[in-house]
Amino acid sequence: xxxxxxxxxxxxxxxxxxxxxxxxxxxxxxxxxxxxxxxxxxxxxxxxxxxxxxxxxxxxxxxxxxxxxxxxxxxxxxxxxxxxxxxxxxxxxxxxxxxxxxxxxxxxxxxxxxxxxxxxxxxxxxxxxxxxxxxxxxxxxxxxxxxxxxxxxxxxxxxxxxxxxxxxxxxxxxxxxx
Amino acid sequence: xxxxxxxxxxxxxxxxxxxxxxxxxxxxxxxxxxxxxxxxxxxxxxxxxxxxxxxxxxxxxxxxxxxxxxxxxxxxxxxxxxxxxxxxxxxxxxxxxxxxx
Numbered sequence: 001x002x003x004x005x006x007x008x009x010x011x012x013x014x015x016x017x018x019x020x021x022x023x024x025x026x027x028x029x030x031x032x033x034x035x036x037x038x039x040x041x042x043x044x045x046x047x048x049x050x051x052x053x054x055x056x057x058x059x060x061x062x063x064x065x066x067x068x069x070x071x072x073x074x075x076x077x078x079x080x081x082x083x084x085x086x087x088x089x090x091x092x093x094x095x096x097x098x099x100x101x102x103x104x105x106x107x108x109x110x111x112x113x114x115x116x117x118x119x120x121x122x123x124x125x126x127x128x129x130x131x132x133x134x135x136x137x138x139x140x141x142x143x144x145x146x147x148x149x150x151x152x153x154x155x156x157x158x159x160x161x162x163x164x165x166x167x168x169x170x171x172x173x174x175x176x177x178x
Numbered sequence: 179x180x181x182x183x184x185x186x187x188x189x190x191x192x193x194x195x196x197x198x199x200x201x202x203x204x205x206x207x208x209x210x211x212x213x214x215x216x217x218x219x220x221x222x223x224x225x226x227x228x229x230x231x232x233x234x235x236x237x238x239x240x241x242x243x244x245x246x247x248x249x250x251x252x253x254x255x256x257x258x259x260x261x262x263x264x265x266x267x268x269x270x271x272x273x274x275x276x277x278x279x
Contacts, residue, residue: 004180012189019193019216023200028208035212042219048180049226051238054245058222061245066215066252073256074208077263095202099195106191116184120230125238133235134242141239145246152250160257 004122008048015041028074032067039063049120053127186227194220207259207269211252218248 015038022034043058110116134142197216200209222241229237263269266276 002180008181008185012185015189016192016196019196022212023196023204023216028206028212031209031212035216038216039219042223045223046226046241049186049230051226051229051241054222054226054238054241057242057245061249062215062219066249069252069256070208070212073260077260077269092199092203095199099198099202102198103191103195107188110184110187110191113184116187117182118231120180120183120186120227122180123230123233125229125235130235130238134239137236138239141243145243148250149246152253156253156257159254159261 004048008045011041011045011048014038015045029071032070032074036063036067039067050122050124051130052124053130183227183231187224190220190224190227193217193223205270205272207262207271208256210271211255211259214251214255215248218244 018034018038018041022031022038025031025034039058039062043055043063046052046055046058194217197213197220200213200216204210204213222244225237225241225244227237229235259269262274266273268274
């Protein structure tokens with residue numbers, strides 16, 4: 001077993017353990033902190049699989065921006081109510097059974113695919129190659145994604161805005177809040 | 179030589195499973211959004227592994243788009259959660275039982 005394989009299995013164990021802990025935590029803050037570890041492990045995995053630029057993006061955007069956004073919202077809402085409790089077995093069993101069924105089926109589909117057991121050869125797509133490829137072949141998609149981000153910004157501002165307050169018009173009316 | 183291709187796919191499938199369980203079992207909208215993030219992360223792992231397997235850089239390009247979509251989804255989703263919490267005082271989806279205020 002080569003060094004890369006050992007690193008891969010260690011990273012896989014780290015990702016699965018951190019994600020599993022994140023999913024089962026009661027406190028959302030703990031879940032987010034565990035999830036940051038999971039995303040850092042994923043970034044290392046991307047680096048191992050030859051995508052250093054995506055590893056950097058994963059750390060900056062996922063572990064940095066998105067998770068911090070989650071933390072901000074959790075602390076802003078200060079949610080301390082307990083989750084509504086039901087009979088836990090009835091709540092958890094169907095999803096776990098269905099999820100395991102999905103996992104078994106997908107494992108079967110992947111394992112039966114011929115050539116799926118081939119060993120991955122180490123290769124590296126440098127950020128220069130990656131950027132050149134994306135902007136030569138997928139420039140339209142990049143523009144659409146940037147437009148989507150702009151729309152997301154607008155939607156977040158519109159939805160997250162509180163009660164609309166009427167501006168004081170030049171006539172001096174409309175000072176009451178609607 | 180790193181590892182067999184299907185081992186990476188197994189990892190992606192297991193992470194996707196954890197995200198699915200998170201969505202289906204948790205009674206908290208924030209945890210639901212976290213579950214969606216986990217599932218998108220699993221899809222990204224599968225894409226990067228495929229890009230290495232077939233030596234096609236398209237897989238990595240798609241991960242870029244996945245990250246963009248995930249960022250947008252989280253921004254809008256968290257804004258919706260904040261608005262819902264402001265209206266009903268709860269992030270429990272079971273408590274949302276009125277159609278208009």
